[in-house]
Amino acid sequence: MQSAKLAMKNEKVTKMVKLTINNKKMEVEEGTTLLEAAQKLGIEIPTLCHHSALKPYGACRVCLVEVIKGSKVGLVASCTYPAEEGLVAKTDTKRVKRARRLSIELLLARCPTSEKVRELALKLGVKKTRFKEEKEECILCGLCVRVCEEMIGKSAISFINRGADREVTTPFKIESSECIGCGACAYLCPTEVIKIEDVIKYRKLDFWNTKLELKKCKVCGRYFIPTVELKYLKEKIKSFEEIELPEEVLEVCPKCRRRILSDKMKEFIGG
Amino acid sequence: MTKILVVDIEKCSGCRICEVACSWFHEEEFNPAKARLSIVSWKKAAISYPMICEQCEKAPCKEVCPTDAIYKDEESGAWKVDEVKCIGCKFCIQVCPLGAISFFEEKRGAIKCDLCDGDPQCVKFCPMDAIEFVEEDKVGLKKKRISAEKLFATMQEIPK
Ligand code: SF4
Numbered sequence: 001m002q003s004a005k006l007a008m009k010n011e012k013v014t015k016m017v018k019l020t021i022n023n024k025k026m027e028v029e030e031g032t033t034l035l036e037a038a039q040k041l042g043i044e045i046p047t048l049c050h051h052s053a054l055k056p057y058g059a060c061r062v063c064l065v066e067v068i069k070g071s072k073v074g075l076v077a078s079c080t081y082p083a084e085e086g087l088v089a090k091t092d093t094k095r096v097k098r099a100r101r102l103s104i105e106l107l108l109a110r111c112p113t114s115e116k117v118r119e120l121a122l123k124l125g126v127k128k129t130r131f132k133e134e135k136e137e138c139i140l141c142g143l144c145v146r147v148c149e150e151m152i153g154k155s156a157i158s159f160i161n162r163g164a165d166r167e168v169t170t171p172f173k174i175e176s177s178e179c180i181g182c183g184a185c186a187y188l189c190p191t192e193v194i195k196i197e198d199v200i201k202y203r204k205l206d207f208w209n210t211k212l213e214l215k216k217c218k219v220c221g222r223y224f225i226p227t228v229e230l231k232y233l234k235e236k237i238k239s240f241e242e243i244e245l246p247e248e249v250l251e252v253c254p255k256c257r258r259r260i261l262s263d264k265m266k267e268f269i270g271g
Numbered sequence: 272m273t274k275i276l277v278v279d280i281e282k283c284s285g286c287r288i289c290e291v292a293c294s295w296f297h298e299e300e301f302n303p304a305k306a307r308l309s310i311v312s313w314k315k316a317a318i319s320y321p322m323i324c325e326q327c328e329k330a331p332c333k334e335v336c337p338t339d340a341i342y343k344d345e346e347s348g349a350w351k352v353d354e355v356k357c358i359g360c361k362f363c364i365q366v367c368p369l370g371a372i373s374f375f376e377e378k379r380g381a382i383k384c385d386l387c388d389g390d391p392q393c394v395k396f397c398p399m400d401a402i403e404f405v406e407e408d409k410v411g412l413k414k415k416r417i418s419a420e421k422l423f424a425t426m427q428e429i430p431k
Pocket residue numbers: 144147148152154156157178179180181182183184185186208
């Protein structure tokens with residue numbers, strides 16, 4: 001009974017589909033995206049809004065590839081498009097290159113100062129944008145919103161408005177009551193517009209209109225972790241399986257943990 | 272057989288050559304600030320001690336990581352960080368009881384000891400032979416765990 005179940009589960013996991021990318025035949029697990037399949041072949045596809053730990057989103061459109069299904073040819077975002085049985089895809093045709101250049105030109109017009117956007121534009125052969133330049137610093141890739149929700153389990157930030165007024169911000173654009181100040185959003189933001197700064201007792205996230213109180217290290221007295229993040233992590237470590245990590249560890253900064261320990265070592269060897 | 276790093280505290284002279292060797296191997300930079308182990312010195316007691324990841328069997332860093340970026344390298348037995356999956360939340364740094372994980376802002380995410388894929392440079396370059404790379408059962412779990420236990424005990428003593 002159990003083995004039958006297991007076999008079924010295995011079958012589910014390993015259902016394979018055959019496809020062709022740039023004339024190379026390959027087999028991948030069902031559910032793999034075209035981007036992932038291409039990466040397996042060592043084919044490079046540019047991306048801006050993709051992160052392998054997050055759900056595909058398809059916002060920046062620099063990852064476009066051509067798919068051929070029967071007599072139909074179309075452009076799709078490879079980061080969201082699933083590999084299908086019999087699919088033929090091309091990642092380096094003239095059409096693909098032209099389409100990617102258009103995508104990056106639009107982003108370059110939106111964020112002309114972003115280093116990452118400019119770098120990618122150059123790589124794709126775009127020196128200048130034909131569109132009217134704006135002075136935005138956010139490309140609306142949604143990495144910040146997604147990492148906060150999917151990985152941190154908070155919904156501190158979200159998209160508001162539509163069309164040209166679309167932006168990412170906190171609810172009502174006021175101080176977030178959800179943000180724990182972990183900084184994952186800032187780490188992933190390709191334009192580095194989310195800045196995080198510790199100013200004595202506070203962690204400031206100006207882009208999110210948020211200022212969080214920091215807690216002092218119990219040993220050296222340096223402010224090092226937002227009170228809300230400490231609470232969040234204390235909850236987390238309670239649910240650890242088979243690991244007993246005393247809460248107190250979290251109240252001592254990592255640097256002091258090293259010091260205390262080495263001091264204890266000295267005692268231990270009788271020094 | 273899993274091998275682990277064991278430090279002989281009496282031998283360490285605090286020269287920091289291990290840090291330099293480590294940062295050169297991983298980052299091609301002679302920069303102790305980018306080493307994956309750190310020498311802690313107590314000037315008063317004239318004592319130094321290299322703090323290294325103990326590759327805990329049940330590792331809090333792995334447990335807390337929301338993206339499974341921390342995984343066991345079966346060959347070396349080291350806990351490694353998958354750069355591609357790391358989202359930079361730094362939770363691993365906050366929970367490591369030894370303070371053994373660091374973070375480079377220039378987009379490489381969490382950084383920790385990976386046992387140099389089985390050929391630890393700190394061991395190779397330490398002029399005092401203060402760091403040894405030995406099979407786990409030869410050390411005995413007791414010695415390996417001692418530092419963590421001591422730390423926990425000390426933590427309890429810190430006033431609330
Ligand atoms: S810093 Fe705040 S907004 Fe950013 S990911 Fe962490 S909790 Fe979310």
